Amino acid sequence: MARMKFICDAERCIECNGCTTACKNEHEVPWGVNRRRLVTVNDGKPGERSVSMACMHCTDAPCAAVCPVNCFYTTGDAVVLHSKDLCIGCGYCFYACPFGAPQYPRVGNFGSRGKMDKCTYCSGGPEADLSVAEYEKYGSNRLAEGKLPLCAEMCSTKALLAGDGEVIAQIYKTRVITRGYGSGAWGWKTAYRETVAI
Amino acid sequence: MRVMLISAVAAILVATGAAFFLGQEQRFAYQAFATTGARVTPSSNLVGPRWTGDPDVPSKSGQITPPPG
Amino acid sequence: MTRLLRIALAGLALALAAPAAHAQTGRDVPPPAQTQNPNGANPTAGAVTEDQLFRELNKLQGRISIPDGKAAVLEQPQGREWRAFRESWLPWIAGVAILGMAALLAIFYFTRGRIRLEHGEQSGEKILRFNSFERFTHWMVAFCFIVLAISGLNYILGKRLLMPLIGPDAFAAWSQWAKYAHNFLAWPFTLGILFMALVWLRDNIPNRIDVQWIRQGGGFLGDGHPHAERFNAGQKIVFWTVILGGFAMFGTGLLLLFPFSAADINGMQLSQVTHATIGVLLTAAILAHIYIGTLGMEGAYDAMGSGQVDLAWARTHHDLWVEKEQAKTASGPQLRPRATPAE
C-alpha cells in the first residue's frame, strides 16, 4: 500500500485558498474549523512564502501518542485518523501536533468542548466506508472512491500535491531539476523525519 | 461525619455553579473565529442545526444525501 | 570576446532545451539529468526557506486570513518534545512518585507500625481541635482532591492501566465524565484552599519550635514528644505543600481551561507540564498525609472526624497549644470563645 503524504511546493503556491475552500465544501466543515489553512510567512516583505497546511499524517504521529483515550489509528495508507466516538475533547493533540491540525467545535477546554476535527486525507473515519454516519462525522471518503484528496486535486497551480510519498516526491524533484531550484519541502522533516533529496 | 457530607454536597454545588458559569463563557468556534462581516446562522449555513461536533447530535438531519458509491 | 562566447553558449543551451520542453507537454518524461532553466537564475532566491527560519526561530509563524491567532503558527517542532515529556517521562514520574510513596509508607508501617495511643493519652476529657468550619474546609478540599487526583491520573495512566481492562468505549465514556469532574471540581477545590489559607495561615508560620521538632525527628523516630504548638513542623509542611501546590495547580489549570487566552502554544505545553508534574507530586505527598491521619497514628483521625481530641493526647502532641487554649478559657479545656460547638 501507498504511504500517503502531502507536499506543498511553496514556489508555486499563490495563496489563492482554493484548497481550503475545496476542503470546506467537500466535507461541509463548519465555520471556525479549518482543516486546511494557508499561512504566509514574511507576509508583504520581499521573500514571502505561502504554505498550505493541514494534517501532514506524520510518521509516528505525536497526536496519536499523546491522546489519553488512544482514539487515533493509522490506516494501511499511513493516513492518521481518529474516532470521534472516543475523543473526549481534551485538546492534547493540538499541543502535540507540530502543524496545528486538530480543531475543536468549542473554544473553552471545559465541559463539552466537542469532538476534535482534523484533516482525514479525504478518507473518513472508523465507520464503514461511504456510510452516512461516516460522512456526518468526518466528511466524504474520496480515498474509498479511488480519488485523492480534493485540496490537492483542486490546486490551481498544482503547488499542493497529495498521493504516495514517493510519487509526489518524484514530481517535486522533477520540477526542482527543471526549474533549477527548490522551495523546500515544508514540514517534511518534522512530519516524516526526512526531506526530499534532490 | 455530618460535616463531611455537607462539604461533599457543597463541593458538588460549587462545581455545578462553576459548570453553569463556565457554560456561559463557552463559545463555539464559529463565534470565536468569525469576523464581524460573517453572518453565521447555525440553522442554515452550518453543517447541522446545532453543530456541536458531537456525533450523537445528527448533523443536517434528514437532508443528507449519502455520497455516491 | 568572453561576452560573445557566453551569449553564444546561452543560445545553444536554449536551442537544446526547447525540444525537451516540448516533449514535456505530451506525456511523462523521465526527469532530465540536469537543469533546463535557461539562465539558471532563481527568481525567488531571496525567499525564506524553512531551514533558514528554523535556524533563526524556534517555530514558524506567519499571517493567516482567519481570525484565529493560533492557526498562524505554521510549524512548532516543540510538539514532539512535549509529546516526549508526556509519553516517556510523565508516566514514570507519576509511577515512581506514587508507587514509591506507597512503598515507603508500607515499609514504615511494617517496621515502625501504627503509632498507638500511649497509656496516659486517654483521659476521657475532650478538647475541641478543629471547629466545624475548619473541618468543612478540610473535607471539601479532600473530597475534591481525591476526585481531581483520580481523574488527573486517568489522563496519564488510564489508557495504560484501565483501558485494557474495560475496553475503549467504556474507557472513553468514563474519561469524558472524569474530564467534566476535573474541570468543575477544580473550583470548589480552589475555594477550599482559599478558606484553608485564611483559617490556618496564622498557626502555620514556621518558627523556632519547628526546628527543634524536626531535630527530634518529630517523635516518629524516637519515643519522646517534642514540643509543638497548634501545628507541628510536619503539619506545617503539609499545610504549605497543599497551599502552594494548590494555588500552582489552580494557576496552571486556569491556563489549561482557557486555552490560548493567555499563553501561546509553547505556553500551553509548559502549563500542562507544570500542572501534571506538580499534580503527581502533590498526590504522592497527600498519600503520606492520608496515611498518618488514619492508619499511621491512632487518635489523629478524631481531630478531623469529630473535631474533638482527647485532652491527654493533645497534651502530649500539641502541648504548647493546649496551654494556650486553657489560658484563654478560665473554665478549663473547652471551646474557644467564638468557635462553633462540634456536633
Ligand code: SF4
Ligand atoms: S500533522 Fe498533527 S494531527 Fe496530523 S498526524 Fe501529524 S501530529 Fe497528528
Ligand code: SF4
Ligand atoms: S482532543 Fe480527542 S483526539 Fe485529541 S488527544 Fe484529546 S481525546 Fe484524543
